Amino acid sequence: MDLTFDSFVLAASTADVADEPAARDVADAVEFRMDLAADPLDALDEYEGSLPILATNRASWEGGEADAPEPDRLDDIVAAAEFDAVAAVDIELASLRDELGSDAATSARAAGATVVASVHDFERTPARSELTGLLHEAATLGDVGKLAVTAQSNADALRLLDATRTATEWGDSVATMAMGEAGRHTRAVAPVYGSKIGYAPVDPANATAPGQYDAQTLRSLVSSLSGKPDV
Numbered sequence: 001m002d003l004t005f006d007s008f009v010l011a012a013s014t015a016d017v018a019d020e021p022a023a024r025d026v027a028d029a030v031e032f033r034m035d036l037a038a039d040p041l042d043a044l045d046e047y048e049g050s051l052p053i054l055a056t057n058r059a060s061w062e063g064g065e066a067d068a069p070e071p072d073r074l075d076d077i078v079a080a081a082e083f084d085a086v087a088a089v090d091i092e093l094a095s096l097r098d099e100l101g102s103d104a105a106t107s108a109r110a111a112g113a114t115v116v117a118s119v120h121d122f123e124r125t126p127a128r129s130e131l132t133g134l135l136h137e138a139a140t141l142g143d144v145g146k147l148a149v150t151a152q153s154n155a156d157a158l159r160l161l162d163a164t165r166t167a168t169e170w171g172d173s174v175a176t177m178a179m180g181e182a183g184r185h186t187r188a189v190a191p192v193y194g195s196k197i198g199y200a201p202v203d204p205a206n207a208t209a210p211g212q213y214d215a216q217t218l219r220s221l222v223s224s225l226s227g228k229p230d231v
């Protein structure tokens with residue numbers, strides 16, 4: 001299955017890929033949070049869904065629950081990429097800066113997966129130059145550069161949207177969102193400025209980040225704002 005991120009992709013996040021039928025009608029992909037699953041590779045082996053999978057094995061040092069040694073954590077990402085249903089993998093920008101991470105990206109691409117290079121800031125929204133710098137670096141080391149920050153104010157949200165527009169104008173393929181209440185609307189608005197991925201939980205009770213909309217709401221908001229019909 002393919003995920004090129006040429007246009008907006010709504011990824012329904014879950015720790016259980018067997019949830020896919022609940023996401024099928026509203027999402028474009030399933031984000032499988034391998035770090036939140038008990039036996040993620042077995043779950044991929046048994047996957048029978050029709051949506052392509054974006055596999056994430058979020059490191060504990062980046063806000064996730066994967067605490068295996070880095071080589072093992074990255075090996076699991078590469079192993080995930082080898083499943084036909086896995087169209088993309090998420091690798092943290094901090095990992096991609098090192099040889100281990102960049103080798104994992106090469107192997108994942110060889111297995112046919114697109115690489116989403118991700119950065120998170122769970123406390124703040126950095127200055128504009130830092131935002132555009134991180135996005136450019138992530139979009140260069142990965143095929144899509146993803147930046148999730150935490151907004152405390154409208155100014156923070158606006159700065160993220162502005163950086164999204166600038167990066168897109170430069171030709172970088174990026175995905176952005178501001179976590180937290182003050183950033184919530186950016187999840188709907190950032191796609192207008194070029195953001196290529198939106199995340200929403202399959203089950204609203206199991207949000208994978210602060211401020212997420214449920215998938216149907218995100219789909220309707222993004223569709224209305226982009227002037228495209230709802231799916």
Ligand SMILES: O=C1C[C@@](O)(C(=O)O)C[C@@H](O)[C@@H]1O
Binds near residue numbers: 031033177179200212
């Ligand atoms: O990195 C991201 C983005 C995210 O943190 C969000 O803010 O929607 C949700 C995570 O599941 C995903 O891996």
